[in-house]
Amino acid sequence: MSGASTEGKPITCVAAVAYEAGKPLTVEEIIVEPPKAHEVRIRVEYTAVCHTDAYTLSGVDPEGAFPSILGHEGAGVVESVGEGVTNVKPGDHVIALYTAECQKCKFCLSGKTNLCGAVRATQGKGVMPDGTSRFKNKKGETLFHFMGCSTFSQYTVVADVSVVAVDPSAPLESICLLGCGVTTGYGAAVKTADVQEGDTVAVFGGGTVGLSVIQGAKLRKASKIILVDINDEKKKYAKEFGATDFINGRTDLKEGQTIVEKLIEMTDGGLDYTFDCTGNTKVMRDALEACHKGWGTSIIIGVAAAGEEISTRPFQLVTGRVWKGSAFGGIKGRSEMGGLIEDYKKGKLKVDEFITHRKPFAEINEAFENLHSGECLRTVLDLQNSPCIC
Ligand code: NAD
Ligand code: DAO
Numbered sequence: 001m002s003g004a005s006t007e008g009k010p011i012t013c014v015a016a017v018a019y020e021a022g023k024p025l026t027v028e029e030i031i032v033e034p035p036k037a038h039e040v041r042i043r044v045e046y047t048a049v050c051h052t053d054a055y056t057l058s059g060v061d062p063e064g065a066f067p068s069i070l071g072h073e074g075a076g077v078v079e080s081v082g083e084g085v086t087n088v089k090p091g092d093h094v095i096a097l098y099t100a101e102c103q104k105c106k107f108c109l110s111g112k113t114n115l116c117g118a119v120r121a122t123q124g125k126g127v128m129p130d131g132t133s134r135f136k137n138k139k140g141e142t143l144f145h146f147m148g149c150s151t152f153s154q155y156t157v158v159a160d161v162s163v164v165a166v167d168p169s170a171p172l173e174s175i176c177l178l179g180c181g182v183t184t185g186y187g188a189a190v191k192t193a194d195v196q197e198g199d200t201v202a203v204f205g206g207g208t209v210g211l212s213v214i215q216g217a218k219l220r221k222a223s224k225i226i227l228v229d230i231n232d233e234k235k236k237y238a239k240e241f242g243a244t245d246f247i248n249g250r251t252d253l254k255e256g257q258t259i260v261e262k263l264i265e266m267t268d269g270g271l272d273y274t275f276d277c278t279g280n281t282k283v284m285r286d287a288l289e290a291c292h293k294g295w296g297t298s299i300i301i302g303v304a305a306a307g308e309e310i311s312t313r314p315f316q317l318v319t320g321r322v323w324k325g326s327a328f329g330g331i332k333g334r335s336e337m338g339g340l341i342e343d344y345k346k347g348k349l350k351v352d353e354f355i356t357h358r359k360p361f362a363e364i365n366e367a368f369e370n371l372h373s374g375e376c377l378r379t380v381l382d383l384q385n386s387p388c389i390c
């Protein structure tokens with residue numbers, strides 16, 4: 001890795017490169033170019049591995065480009081900035097944002113959504129807003145960016161609209177999780193659904209996203225919070241994060257009973273809010289149909305496999321159930337991250353509790369393996385104090 005005065009120069013550092021779908025990442029030295037105008041180069045200190053990284057690495061993501069630097073749940077320190085950058089400066093502690101916030105586009109100004117149009121087209125193609133990449137390997141081959149973040153590298157370059165400066169007293173090894181899973185679930189409960197005191201809630205899928213929905217619903221004083229999962233290992237997490245009930249959707253049903261029937265029976269006609277945090281389209285249907293007639297709202301958070309479609313009888317909607325979706329929990333990263341960090345510092349928002357595994361960066365492929373275990377919520381990788389295996 002390069003020394004102190006790196007501004008304006010290419011940096012050689014260690015990254016995990018996704019060369020081919022379905023193959024392990026290659027941990028090797030790469031070259032990271034300096035940031036251009038309205039770009040920021042970040043020394044990434046910690047990153048977690050999320051299912052979306054695994055989804056893209058598996059090859060089924062239509063936007064997945066190879067070779068690339070994956071990773072989108074990361075935090076670090078600004079190393080240098082390009083011309084015209086005013087929102088962050090060298091030395092700032094930052095979180096990379098896969099949902100940008102330019103505060104100028106039609107979406108940002110609408111007051112209706114956290115989706116931003118500023119870098120959407122180029123981000124989806126794996127390049128910076130000028131259409132080029134800041135990454136190359138030592139053979140000189142270009143490496144694509146990923147989700148505007150590419151946190152599986154000791155240094156990354158992101159657009160200025162895709163980064164937020166945070167309170168430097170918040171530990172980067174914890175708040176990297178606010179770059180995706182925790183913010184997504186929590187925001188879906190308190191912003192997208194805006195759960196109110198006394199509401200009944202069912203969450204399908206007890207991973208980091210689902211458990212964060214639960215903590216948001218608990219904070220809002222929901223009267224019943226039911227976690228539905230098919231893995232009994234999630235029962236202990238259900239309790240820890242504030243669920244009132246746990247149902248194993250495969251084994252806790254009476255003969256012939258469906259999960260929808262069970263939930264309706266438990267809640268006098270259905271739930272006020274349900275959340276899909278599985279990405280399974282059949283579960284999405286169950287989540288909608290378990291909603292209360294007249295007002296129940298189901299929020300899709302899970303990312304389904306490419307080409308999958310959802311279905312239900314239109315009568316479910318005619319009779320007042322509402323189907324919605326939520327990206328990054330509806331949170332505007334630059335305007336609202338500070339509030340989440342304050343909540344975390346006050347102990348209102350659990351973050352550390354999601355870190356079930358820690359590893360040096362060089363062991364990133366094992367972190368992908370961990371995703372298959374029911375006990376693993378998040379593996380946090382330490383990029384700066386990791387032995388280089390180059
Ligand atoms: P995870 O894999 O850790 O958790 C998923 C959980 O769902 C697991 O506990 C699993 O046992 C459970 N599950 C699987 N099939 C089930 C079924 N049929 N019924 C009930 N439970 C079932 O994943 P995560 O990190 O919590 O992410 C959850 C989903 O959210 C993923 O699809 C991810 O891609 C997506 N996601 C979406 C956004 C967004 O902005 N919309 C952001 C982050 C993640
Ligand atoms: O603005 O058209 C758009 C796309 C926004 C992408 C939102 C992504 C939400 C889900 C991705 C899972 C993230 C880990």
Ligand code: ZN
Nearest residue numbers: 102105108116
């Ligand atoms: Zn915008």
